[in-house]
Amino acid sequence: MNDIEQNAMRKAGVFNAQLMDYIREYVKPGVTTEYINTLVDTYTRDHGHIPAPLHYGGFPKSCCISVNDVVCHGIPNDYVLQDGDIVNIDITSIVDGWHGDQSETFLIGQVSNKARDVAQCALDSLWSAIDALEPNCPIATIGKAIECEASQYNFSIVRELTGHGLGKNFHQEPTVTHYVTPQSEKAHISPGTCFTIEPMINTGSPDVIFDKNDGWTVRTKDGGLSAQFEHTILMTTNGPEVLTVTKQGPQRGHVF
Ligand code: MF3
Ligand code: CO
Ligand code: CO
Numbered sequence: 001m002n003d004i005e006q007n008a009m010r011k012a013g014v015f016n017a018q019l020m021d022y023i024r025e026y027v028k029p030g031v032t033t034e035y036i037n038t039l040v041d042t043y044t045r046d047h048g049h050i051p052a053p054l055h056y057g058g059f060p061k062s063c064c065i066s067v068n069d070v071v072c073h074g075i076p077n078d079y080v081l082q083d084g085d086i087v088n089i090d091i092t093s094i095v096d097g098w099h100g101d102q103s104e105t106f107l108i109g110q111v112s113n114k115a116r117d118v119a120q121c122a123l124d125s126l127w128s129a130i131d132a133l134e135p136n137c138p139i140a141t142i143g144k145a146i147e148c149e150a151s152q153y154n155f156s157i158v159r160e161l162t163g164h165g166l167g168k169n170f171h172q173e174p175t176v177t178h179y180v181t182p183q184s185e186k187a188h189i190s191p192g193t194c195f196t197i198e199p200m201i202n203t204g205s206p207d208v209i210f211d212k213n214d215g216w217t218v219r220t221k222d223g224g225l226s227a228q229f230e231h232t233i234l235m236t237t238n239g240p241e242v243l244t245v246t247k248q249g250p251q252r253g254h255v256f
Contacts, residue, residue: 001167001192006234008098009167009194013232013243016093016100019043021248023091027106029083033065036089037076044093052092052099052170059216064090064103071158071200071208071218071226083109086119088228092170099166101196102244103230107256115225116256117153118203122227125149125157125178125199127252130233133240139187143180146199156206158226161218163196166232191237198230 001009023039041062044051051062059075066074066088067081074088081087090103105119129145142163150157163176177184178199189195204224211217220226229250232243250256 012095012098012100015095017244017246021246029109031081033076033079037061050094052094069220069223073216073218081108084111086115101232105227118225118227120256121153121155122201123229126229129197135191136188138185140180140184143177146178156202158200163198165195167194189235191235193235200228202226
């Protein structure tokens with residue numbers, strides 16, 4: 001990406017983070033995931049932008065909301081958030097044709113120790129991967145950092161879904177695996193590359209099941225909890241720049 005394109009990505013990231021901060025106060029017990037979806041859609045359009053998930057590959061809503069054993073791609077519906085839930089909200093905006101993509105796991109009311117731990121592990125995994133990045137480092141740098149973090153908790157890393165390059169497209173090269181592969185040892189991240197890191201961490205088995213009825217919802221096979229955090233990152237000649245930093249959300253080092 002050239003400088004002009006990088007600035008367009010910065011602008012998309014800033015808006016997306018602002019949207020995440022906007023919905024924050026509404027994510028609480030008693031609220032339906034459909035209501036949060038409506039807030040996301042309305043706020044995005046009121047600011048002249050487009051919610052990327054809507055109609056993407058046929059996805060029916062404007063964001064993904066994934067509760068408890070749902071790993072990702074949960075479809076907002078009439079489910080009412082309850083005390084003890086952990087809920088990932090994944091928001092992607094298109095701003096002047098460029099994408100910003102991020103997610104957070106929210107703890108609803110008082111949650112179990114295990115639920116808190118898996119959210120903590122997912123947040124720490126994301127940030128330890130970001131902190132390990134250097135210009136032209138192998139993609140495997142990311143997987144190594146996340147494997148190290150997950151193993152400290154005895155949690156597992158989902159393998160079927162990855163981070164991704166993004167720009168004018170929602171998903172493009174490179175594929176960003178959250179574990180080490182031979183391919184990720186060979187591929188390097190050059191300055192000017194924009195991509196996401198979005199580790200999905202499971203309390204039990206890493207295996208997932210894709211819902212055959214709705215075509216989207218991904219769940220843990222064993223019914224265990226799953227948590228995820230995501231940021232959009234621009235690699236620069238000076239190192240990684242996180243484009244989707246929120247003002248009010250959990251920052252690097254946050255303890256739940
Ligand atoms: N936001 C997801 C990601 O991080 C992708 C969602 S695709 C959708 O890559 F169609 F479900 F929106
Ligand atoms: Co996302
Ligand atoms: Co993404």
